[in-house]
Amino acid sequence: MATAERAIVIGGGIGGLTAAAALRLRGLRVTVLERAATLRPVGAAISLAPNALRGLDVIGLGDGIRALAAWQGDGGLRAPGGRWLSRTGAATAAERFGGPLVLLHRATLVDHLAGRLPDGTVRTGTPARLLDPGVPGDPGRPARVSTPDGELEADLVVAADGIHSAVRRVLFPGHPGVVYSGFTTWRTVIPLPGVTFSSHETWGRGRIWGTHPLKDGRVYAYAAAVRPPGERAPDDERAALLRLFGDWHTPVPELLAAVRPEDVLRHDVHHIDRPLPAFHRGRVALLGDAAHAMPPTLGQGGNQAIEDAVTLAFPRPHAGPSSASPVADDLPGYTAARLPRTTAITRRAVRVARLNLTTSRVAAAVRDHAVAALSKAGPALLLRGFDGVADWRPPGGPSGAGGDGDGAPRMLAADHGKPGPEENTP
Template sequence: MKIAVIGAGIGGLSTAVGLQRAGAEVTVFERASEPRAGGSGLSIFANGIAALETLGLSEAFDAVTDAGVEGFAAGQRLADGRWIAQVPNDAVGALRIVDRADLHRILLDALDPGTVLTGSEATVTATDGTLTVEEPGSAGSAVSEHFDLVIGADGLHSRTRTVVDGETVAPRYSGYSAWRGITSVPVDLSGEAGESVGHGRRFGIAPLADGRVYWFAVANMPQDAVFADEKATVEQMFTGWHSPIADLIAATPAEEVRRTAISDLSRRLARFHRDRVVLIGDAAHAMTPNLGQGGGQALEDAATLTVLLGPLLARGRAGNSAEDRAELEAALQRYESLRRPRTQSIAQKSRLMGQVFQLESPLLAGLRNAVISAVPSRLIASQAASVQKWSPPSV
């Protein structure tokens, strides 16, 4: 089976790894001159870890992450450092924090040489698997290529999504943006991580395996806000917040502090596939990062698609006979039935979580904090577990 993947992000690359190992002939088209990954970390919970295991990537992933993060105090703190909610260590479940650059490298190394074509603009022109591809040095000229399956992994601003859904689904700005960074040196966290909340602002802390720290800072602002100095702006916004927030920002090179407008999809998609075109990751279900599930859900997509297409690939079939076409359609339908309800539910919960934690009113924020403090920690843990519980489908 000849498969095209549009987009070399985590979702696209992990899907390519799984399908290539299962026997498909895979080509990944990436419009950028090189895959982009660095500058931030990623929380991978039990569901993402299970997906990586399904894809055969556990060993490489374990080599760059550390289970010690599971022993850190986690939950929500106030700006002065007082805890308002803590999740019991034995209820956190599996968790790893990975530098996105490391995960990207693992995925690229797992692919056959020449699988990823950078600087290649690929556009779906028909749901039968036909692509228009403009390659580097082609001076604007494009060629038409046909694939047995096209996987749209082209992110929040996916053009493949329009072909599948039938209409353009615009991104929806959340009302807040996030700075992300990784310290250049180890910083002592005294065994405490998690998130600190204020009025329309939040700060998150997550330790990496080598002692460096991934952090993020969130603030309400217009989508088109402009700051002359991003690092200085973060430092000013979080002046006076508890230790070691100032140290984390100071330990991050200014050029590595990047801000992203946080958006999700303006509506739920009615479908994730049409004919021989299927969506994964942000192209299908872009969500805000408030539950730390964007990467995990993309990995689940990759593992699910790999498992469901496995029987067809194992027989070396391209899906072109009537019987094969029916089997391919059945696999894609099952993928959609498994992935659409779960991802859309998580996206909705994540958006609601962001609205709650970005409250600016001191009165409403105080009420929020009081309610969170009153919720039993075991209930918080059980809610988290309901999102993080996942296993690959049976075939």
Template sequence: MSERTAGSTTGGRTAIVIGGGIGGLATAIALDRCGWQVEILERAPAFGEIGAGLSLWPNGVRALDALGLGDQVRERALTETEGGIRDVTGRWLSRTDVEELGRRYGPVVAVHRAHLLEILRQALPAAVLRTGTEVTAVEADGPRFEVRHSAGTSQGDLLVGADGIRSLVRRSLWPAHPAPRYAGYTAWRVIVDAGRRPTSGGETWGRGERVGIVPLADGTTYVFGAANAPEGQRSPDGELAEMRRRFSGWHAPIPELLAAASEDAVMRHDIYALPPLRTFVRGTTALLGDAAHAMTPDMGQGANLALEDAVTLAATLSAHSAVESALVAYDRDRRARTQMIARRSRLIGTVAQWSRPPAAGVRDLVLRLSPSAAMLKALDPALTWTPPTLNSLPRPS
């Protein structure tokens, strides 16, 4: 689609998707199956292993089912069998009734992020994804847009900004919007092969610090940690040493997992959230995923909402003859929901990161006294989402 304009001789509508992550790939799949010709521009020269796990909640799994990929993901995922929140001694503060959660909403599954990306990439024609293509400028004038990149220029009927929290599309077309804001804590992520995976997952809350454990289907374990810290701070002794310093005195199997981790597998990122946008669309441009509503990871909904965005965008475009009117409907559908979940996620993160003993003690007491049914009920707004009908065209034989 480079050097191509809308209404070209291709005979179908064309979409340029900037960003080849979960949201961008899912969007391309959904649009491709609805008859669009799609081009994904991805800066990375290749896709290597991404050392993080991912919990797919029932709403995200339903979005994958709508794309026809749910069964493939389940085959490479592990259904979570036990979870909740503990204190640093290992005492349960709140246990998730996983059986009831599954009955009410559907199962929660854990998957290696790299495996999900692989499934998404394989669902697309190889020519759709253009890696090693760095976008340098995005300009729009009414319904028309132009994307300039290292391989030339691209135009089409639809531009999708799926390029993450530091989105160039958002910065170019929403220049007055505030930058992402630091949430006050940093996070470490690592995949560990300790010889056997733990029998349960969940989070452990301390005083201004947290650890999460997510067993994965391949026998490895995804471990993440979070701690209140100044923005941009890094450990002079290495990030694995910092994790061990902070968390090795906590309950089993945290020390054993950290002992089995390797330094080069640890990633550290400060946590940011995007202030709410007044709209996710402009002309024939739409934002989705972190580009539209980057949030703290405290509800584990970031990737799930990006999958929802992708399915909803394609379905809405199929239901409207004009791209601009479809995007108005997409914005109306997605903005209120995603920003509500972002607010809830930020609130949970704030409470989880309380560091003063009196406040943290009251928090832990409230968690212990709260019935499991009430905790599940609080998930309703996020997990009850159902996908719109995706009018997919038959795949060529």
């Protein structure tokens, strides 16, 4: 009997853990190397759109995550004074995309993903460095990775090592890397038991605020503002938010009053402006922010990493554990499937950021008028921006994996442009 392929995943975030679970279903022996001491992620919450939930169906997690959906009824876009620019009902979006938008704490998703892996699969506190990308089809040239405990060899290496990926620099040393997107983000999760309100996002000039309830009774709040890169508040980041958003509509001041300064996360946003020439080289595949870091204005960073992971493991319809082709031999097809899609979504996210965060008074007024007019003409018009994004379905998956085709669960769905800057964290 042939020995199962061995895969090393560098990075134990959402994309890396999804890839590990999917590759195990494909029949590979997988080891995840995570430099942090634990899998507790940096970040507050993440939104999973229908496309990512269909990807999680492939590894058997889709329904469990859908059950955590908290948003019911209407939500929408507001102006800083409180006026609703548009309202969108969950049922309208469900008709278009056939799945929910689920907002949950990143730690909850990581726990679910890690639960799909056997004990010992993830090695925390283990930084890794790519020594040799290897050569597919040449048994004498496996990929080689160094760790503090020695070198490891693998038939496949998945680099999910984030926006400042060291593996990306090794594979493509001439690529310029990431650029500053022009704005910074703040995120926090606030315990507010018994308080209810509609999910909303508010657009000002050069500023955005969003508020969304979580299933466990907490509230996820996020903000974005056009600021110079590297800037930090002279006092604390809660005070910075009060200066920027303290006079905005309810419940923004109330939420800021309830948050502790130490619970506010701030990160400058970067993205890959020049697409990579490929998402692979040798036996190594780049995944998630390492391959296509994008602004969070479409809420698709983590969603696209999940798409990457299941496409890497199951690139063809009905590919399963019995597939005879080594995964490393399929890497050109992985690039062909993922690079054009993620490039288009990244460019769309950059355009949306410029619109949402315009600092021009005239441009902001025109933007708000256009949104209100489109909303009156029909909510479905505002959802067209997600055609080709939220309606994605996995190209393949092991026999019996749920969630594709007409078998995808039909639940409440909505995405109003972006749930928030929850991805793209350094």
